[in-house]
Amino acid sequence: MRLSSFQKLILFLTLLLGIMIAIQYRITNAGFKYMSIKEMYANSIELDVQRAEVDQLHGKIEALETQIKAYQTANENERVNFENVLSDELENAQLISGLTDVVGPGVVIIVDDGTRELNVNESPNNIMVHDLDIRAMVDDLRNAGAEAISINGQRVIFNKSNIQCTGPTIKINDQIYAPPYIITAIGDRMYLESAINAPGSYSESLRNWGVYVEVNTSISITIPAFSGEVNYKYLY
Amino acid sequence: MIIAIIGVILGIVIGLYLPFEFTTISSLYVSVGILAAIDSILGALRASFENRFDGIVFLTGFFINALVAIALSYIGDKLGVPIYYAAIFVFGTRMFNNIGIIRNESIDKIREKNRNKSKS
Numbered sequence: 001m002r003l004s005s006f007q008k009l010i011l012f013l014t015l016l017l018g019i020m021i022a023i024q025y026r027i028t029n030a031g032f033k034y035m036s037i038k039e040m041y042a043n044s045i046e047l048d049v050q051r052a053e054v055d056q057l058h059g060k061i062e063a064l065e066t067q068i069k070a071y072q073t074a075n076e077n078e079r080v081n082f083e084n085v086l087s088d089e090l091e092n093a094q095l096i097s098g099l100t101d102v103v104g105p106g107v108v109i110i111v112d113d114g115t116r117e118l119n120v121n122e123s124p125n126n127i128m129v130h131d132l133d134i135r136a137m138v139d140d141l142r143n144a145g146a147e148a149i150s151i152n153g154q155r156v157i158f159n160k161s162n163i164q165c166t167g168p169t170i171k172i173n174d175q176i177y178a179p180p181y182i183i184t185a186i187g188d189r190m191y192l193e194s195a196i197n198a199p200g201s202y203s204e205s206l207r208n209w210g211v212y213v214e215v216n217t218s219i220s221i222t223i224p225a226f227s228g229e230v231n232y233k234y235l236y
Numbered sequence: 237m238i239i240a241i242i243g244v245i246l247g248i249v250i251g252l253y254l255p256f257e258f259t260t261i262s263s264l265y266v267s268v269g270i271l272a273a274i275d276s277i278l279g280a281l282r283a284s285f286e287n288r289f290d291g292i293v294f295l296t297g298f299f300i301n302a303l304v305a306i307a308l309s310y311i312g313d314k315l316g317v318p319i320y321y322a323a324i325f326v327f328g329t330r331m332f333n334n335i336g337i338i339r340n341e342s343i344d345k346i347r348e349k350n351r352n353k354s355k356s
Binding site: 007010022023024026 | 239240241242243244245247249250251263266267270273274276280289291295
């Protein structure tokens with residue numbers, strides 16, 4: 001077959017066009033995408049966040065799987081008593097919610113009204129211990145990782161304890177106490193002690209007012225169970 | 237016409253097996269260049285149907301159109317003005333015009349042939 005010069009030219013240029021199209025096709029379908037460095041940075045942050053979340057979820061899956069395994073072995077194995085597994089779990093739940101006596105290392109804090117001389121016309125409220133002082137110190141201890149807290153032998157649990165002002169005294173778990181207040185907390189002794197002694201903590205300002213605050217660490221502290229009633233009226 | 241189609245197919249086959257790639261960033265410019273090339277080839281086919289085909293005009297048109305389109309879109313990119321829209325618009329419209337004319341001409345030719353056959 002003989003080609004005219006026109007046909008040769010067309011064939012050559014269409015060949016070129018075809019090659020260009022093919023290369024372009026290969027690029028656009030190679031899985032790459034053109035993006036700016038800013039976008040890349042945002043995407044990498046997003047990727048890290050998602051990866052962390054995936055890791056967290058994997059951890060959760062593992063925990064649940066070990067629980068399922070414990071249930072299954074208790075169910076299948078005759079030698080393991082199913083009741084024991086459940087009662088272990090119940091004990092654990094009670095330990096967390098503060099319904100059992102607990103023992104551990106921690107701190108003993110003594111808070112008392114100040115004994116300094118009052119200035120002229122100064123209110124004695126300034127050197128007295130108030131309910132909000134106790135509350136703030138309890139919060140400081142919780143932030144420092146306290147696992148159990150009690151005030152004058154009354155367990156402070158997270159949703160049922162009240163710390164309330166009743167004149168010169170304080171009502172804790174519906175029992176009225178006069179100063180001195182002895183706060184005990186179980187947790188890392190160093191952290192708990194420094195939570196009370198650290199500059200900038202609430203106790204620091206209490207000391208500046210003249211309130212007496214003393215912190216002692218102890219290797220073994222016993223904190224009693226929550227003694228009040230735990231019954232809910234409005235929860236279903 | 238048939239030669240053009242054969243050429244494109246051959247080119248695609250060759251291009252798929254070429255061990256050579258553009259960088260990803262330049263792909264926008266290449267796409268505009270491809271559009272210009274398609275436009276020139278369609279223009280050449282149309283010219284051949286109208287019997288006023290000129291090899292040199294066609295050859296220069298093919299390369300210079302593609303290069304100018306690429307250069308314009310590059311400059312537009314640098315200035316923040318999307319000039320490649322203009323290239324796409326112009327080449328796109330011309331492509332459809334040319335395709336329409338080629339279609340009309342070829343239909344006319346086929347009809348003429350049939351008429352001649354039926355006469356003879």
